[in-house]
Amino acid sequence: MTKYTKYRVVFDDPDALDEPTKVLVPAQQWLDEAMAGNLPPIWVYWQLQDDEAKAIEEGRHSTFQHDPDKHALQWTAPRIGPLTEEEAMEYLVMKDLPRKCWAEEHNRPMFKIVRTEEVPSDRQFRNAWEMAA
Amino acid sequence: MSTIKVDAIQTISGQDVGMCRMFCNWSNIGTPSIRRGMNTSSLTDVAGNTSEVNMSNAMPNTTYSITAAHQAASLTTWNNTHSSQHVIMTSSKIRQIWYSSDSNMLYVAIFS
Numbered sequence: 739m740t741k742y743t744k745y746r747v748v749f750d751d752p753d754a755l756d757e758p759t760k761v762l763v764p765a766q767q768w769l770d771e772a773m774a775g776n777l778p779p780i781w782v783y784w785q786l787q788d789d790e791a792k793a794i795e796e797g798r799h800s801t802f803q804h805d806p807d808k809h810a811l812q813w814t815a816p817r818i819g820p821l822t823e824e825e826a827m828e829y830l831v832m833k834d835l836p837r838k839c840w841a842e843e844h845n846r847p848m849f850k851i852v853r854t855e856e857v858p859s860d861r862q863f864r865n866a867w868e869m870a871a
Numbered sequence: 872m873s874t875i876k877v878d879a880i881q882t883i884s885g886q887d888v889g890m891c892r893m894f895c896n897w898s899n900i901g902t903p904s905i906r907r908g909m910n911t912s913s914l915t916d917v918a919g920n921t922s923e924v925n926m927s928n929a930m931p932n933t934t935y936s937i938t939a940a941h942q943a944a945s946l947t948t949w950n951n952t953h954s955s956q957h958v959i960m961t962s963s964k965i966r967q968i969w970y971s972s973d974s975n976m977l978y979v980a981i982f983s
Contacts, residue, residue, distance in 0.1 A: 804932065
């Protein structure tokens with residue numbers, strides 16, 4: 739029987755504060771890989787993100803190609819070992835949330851890892867929802 | 872069980888064979904949830920008609936192709952690409968926007 743994670747991440751993108759608070763849903767298959775110890779160090783993804791962000795900034799994103807060696811590190815870098823579900827959620831925040839959410843200081847929290855049942859299931863409520871200071 | 876791990880498959884004459892590199896099938900009715908996925912690390916529920924799918928492993932470039940569709944909550948028919956937009960944001964993230972509100976069945980797949 740498939741088990742499903744009890745966690746979600748709610749966050750505001752500092753670059754799109756007029757948008758509703760967003761909800762990040764982890765993929766169970768990815769979490770299983772994380773808990774089995776099959777992930778590379780997080781810097782492997784940051785390196786790729788940085789290279790791509792630079793290409794976007796320089797207006798060459800449409801022809802952008804990752805450096806093959808850096809790209810291959812996703813599979814070839816030494817694995818970091820098994821994570822708990824909570825550690826995997828923290829890793830996912832650093833991988834999939836805009837870096838400004840968690841790497842920069844703001845005058846209120848920009849993200850929070852919550853239990854699924856804490857996320858409003860009503861869309862109208864969620865659209866009007868804001869993260870508390 | 873054995874696992875085959877390769878980066879690319881070619882024909883005997885050396886032509887690359889396209890493969891499905893990622894797919895995600897999800898619902899954003901109520902609390903959003905992923906039904907099934909491959910090479911998907913997470914899904915971001917942005918708004919009633921907008922979701923973003925994050926890939927586990929980045930694509931080598933942004934010149935991949937996408938197919939996407941959604942099924943409105945009250946319908947049993949699929950609306951495909953003419954009623955869904957998909958925006959390649961980066962090599963590891965795509966955004967899907969569709970022309971109705973919450974949908975019980977959404978999917979996106981990447982081929983390269």
